[in-house]
Amino acid sequence: MAHGDHQIDDDDFMNPPQRNRATGQRKEGDEKKKRIRNRASQERLTVLTDKFTNDQKGAAAEMGMQALMDVRCMNLVNPVCDWLGEIYHPASREFVIPGRGRLPLNEKSVFCTLGVPRGHIKVPYELNNEKEEVLFPCLFPSLESMPNTSALADSLQAMTTHGDVFKMKLLMHLISAVFAPTTSLRPSNKCFPILADLKNVKNMNWCKFLADFLHNAFSSKMYQKGCRLHLMLMYVDCLDLSTVDFTRIGGPPPTHKFAVSAWTINAVKAVLAADRVTDAKYGKL
DNA sequence: CAGCCAGTCTGCATCTATGC
DNA sequence: GCATAGATGCAGACTGGCTG
Numbered sequence: 001m002a003h004g005d006h007q008i009d010d011d012d013f014m015n016p017p018q019r020n021r022a023t024g025q026r027k028e029g030d031e032k033k034k035r036i037r038n039r040a041s042q043e044r045l046t047v048l049t050d051k052f053t054n055d056q057k058g059a060a061a062e063m064g065m066q067a068l069m070d071v072r073c074m075n076l077v078n079p080v081c082d083w084l085g086e087i088y089h090p091a092s093r094e095f096v097i098p099g100r101g102r103l104p105l106n107e108k109s110v111f112c113t114l115g116v117p118r119g120h121i122k123v124p125y126e127l128n129n130e131k132e133e134v135l136f137p138c139l140f141p142s143l144e145s146m147p148n149t150s151a152l153a154d155s156l157q158a159m160t161t162h163g164d165v166f167k168m169k170l171l172m173h174l175i176s177a178v179f180a181p182t183t184s185l186r187p188s189n190k191c192f193p194i195l196a197d198l199k200n201v202k203n204m205n206w207c208k209f210l211a212d213f214l215h216n217a218f219s220s221k222m223y224q225k226g227c228r229l230h231l232m233l234m235y236v237d238c239l240d241l242s243t244v245d246f247t248r249i250g251g252p253p254p255t256h257k258f259a260v261s262a263w264t265i266n267a268v269k270a271v272l273a274a275d276r277v278t279d280a281k282y283g284k285l
Numbered sequence: 286c287a288g289c290c291a292g293t294c295t296g297c298a299t300c301t302a303t304g305c
Numbered sequence: 306g307c308a309t310a311g312a313t314g315c316a317g318a319c320t321g322g323c324t325g
Contacts, residue, residue: 037294037295039312039313041311041312041313043311043312044312044313075302075310075311075312076311076312077311078310078311079310127291148313148314149313150312150313150314182291182292182293183292183293183294184291184292184293185313185314185315188291188292189291222293224293224294
């Protein structure tokens with residue numbers, strides 16, 4: 001670990017993940033615990049942005065989301081995200097890497113990773129029937145109920161305009177696939193109040209929203225929710241890279257303002273391969 | 286308290302990319 | 306070619322919070 005942390009050994013984070021909230025069961029003795037299923041992925045976003053017109057990217061920039069229009073890392077490395085969830089300390093809001101140090105989960109760390117707006121308005125991610133009833137027909141005129149997240153992405157891909165409908169669908173996709181994914185196949189209807197206030201999206205505190213969403217999820221041991229892109233990039237971006245061999249992938253990530261603009265999946269993999277202790281544990285660097 | 290509903294969890298499945 | 310992992314899908318069971 002290179003910077004941004006105080007070196008305190010602290011190994012008292014050993015809380016095995018509690019699963020199966022729905023059934024209350026937890027199989028004993030399954031040493032090879034199954035991977036946590038999640039619905040987060042920025043892959044579709046990178047495919048979409050690749051085809052966006054300049055006007056459409058401009059519309060995203062008007063909402064302060066320009067950094068997300070060029071995500072270089074297309075995939076996730078899920079084991080490291082699972083691991084970070086398990087070593088998270090809700091009380092101090094820090095990731096405690098055994099024997100290495102701590103990484104905070106806060107607005108600043110999210111800003112450094114993703115470069116999303118850090119305004120003064122709270123992100124209104126909440127249910128609101130009136131706003132939903134007004135906006136839903138605008139977004140999905142032929143549908144009765146919320147489409148799957150992938151179907152929303154399909155409709156986004158088919159769009160050639162860059163007006164409010166485009167902005168709303170893009171925001172909804174960002175929220176449900178990258179910023180605040182849940183285990184659901186569909187976007188949450190808590191998105192609507194955000195979409196209803198497009199002008200203020202760039203003035204909302206997305207950094208706090210993402211950090212709080214992850215914090216709340218991990219506090220209730222929901223390790224599959226939240227922004228995995230931030231988790232992964234925040235971690236690799238904080239490590240000491242001096243011993244990592246980047247020659248096979250054309251050199252280390254360039255200096256950058258936001259991690260999301262610099263890291264490629266191959267760079268992430270090279271670092272994590274060097275950092276891995278066992279299959280499911282990291283923290284060597 | 287009963288019913289509703291959004292969200293969670295599991296098993297099973299398909300497709301693709303990557304590495305051995 | 307085969308195994309593995311990531312992304313995505315569907316059906317069905319369940320839970321916790323809200324509301325009448």
